Amino acid sequence: MDVERSLDLLWRDRTEARQATRGRKPKLTLDQVIATAVALADAEGEATVSMSRIAKELDVGTMTLYTYVPGKTELLDLMVDSVLAARDLPGPGETRPDGWREQVRLYAERTLAVFRKHPWLRSTSMVRPVLGPGLLAGQEYLIAAVSDIGLPPRKAAAAANSIEVYVQANAAMSAETAQVERETGQSTDAWWGQRSVFWEKYFDVDRHPAMTRMWESGGYEADACEASDEAFSFGLERMLDGIEALVTPRV
Structure with missing residues (x-):
């Protein structure tokens, strides 16, 4: 390469215009x-x-x-x-949602949406990322969201990185779900439905008491898509709670 x-090529808009x-x-x-x-x-x-x-x-x-x-x-x-780049996150000087948490939520929503729209994106490496304007615009937006909430610089950088990793990991899983459903022509709920016999014939309630209690109390009532969205939102909000706790004075 x-x-x-x-x-x-990635930064072609910044290179000098070639002479005609x-x-x-x-x-x-x-x-x-x-x-x-x-x-x-x-x-x-x-x-x-x-x-x-x-x-x-x-x-x-x-x-x-x-x-x-x-x-x-x-x-x-x-x-x-x-x-x-199609996430079209607000850049420096542009209008952002009020409050850093709302700004992070916007980043999460648009990142999740772009992975769902382009399922192949999950197979690209974020460990050695593409250093283009689309990636850096997202990182700039996220760092700006957490840099002025009262965290020391290294903790602010760690917070932004933690959010980015969490969002991308969940977005990649969502993209994989979309890709598998597209390739097989079968929804995730239908896949689980075909395996309902597992719960009736093979699942041992004595060996899995916590799962059994969760099932009986209605914890697994959501369909696959709804459960995935709930888990994503729950985890993100708890992460933001933890970050906010670091800068909120204790009473």
Whole structure:
């Protein structure tokens, strides 16, 4: 992978405009190539994305694409950053929700939505992230949300990182659910319904008393989607409670 070339493409809006050259006008733009690749991954999965397939979709020769992007690795970086940028989080000086907790909730909601819309995003590494404007806009927004609530700088950075990891982990799980349902044509509730015999024939209430009590008291009454959303919101709110407790004077 050509790291410098990849970064140059990711931050193409900041590079100096290339001098106009004589000759034929390019048939495509890089944004068209990225949008086509994203649409293909959304419809059929990341594995279907190849330079030849994208060229076919755009009705150009495969070698033509290499004048826009060096290869699939760099293209995937551009795809990831493009969909992250679509969160459209308020930037510096732009209107934000009132209160840091509402700001974090907005980050969580839009991140979850983008993973659900683009399930293939779950397979990308956030350990070695794509250092593009879409990713950094999210991090800037999140750090700004927690940097002025009274935490020391290192704790504020840790809080932002903890929120980011929690949200992305849950968003990736949600994306996996969407992807599996799409690939199999079967909902998660239907999958569990097919296995109802497990609870009747194999589940041992004596070995799982806590689970049994939870079931009998109605703790598992929600459907899969509702339970997932409840767990996500519950965990996020408790995390925010914990952060807030660090800066709220004890009475």
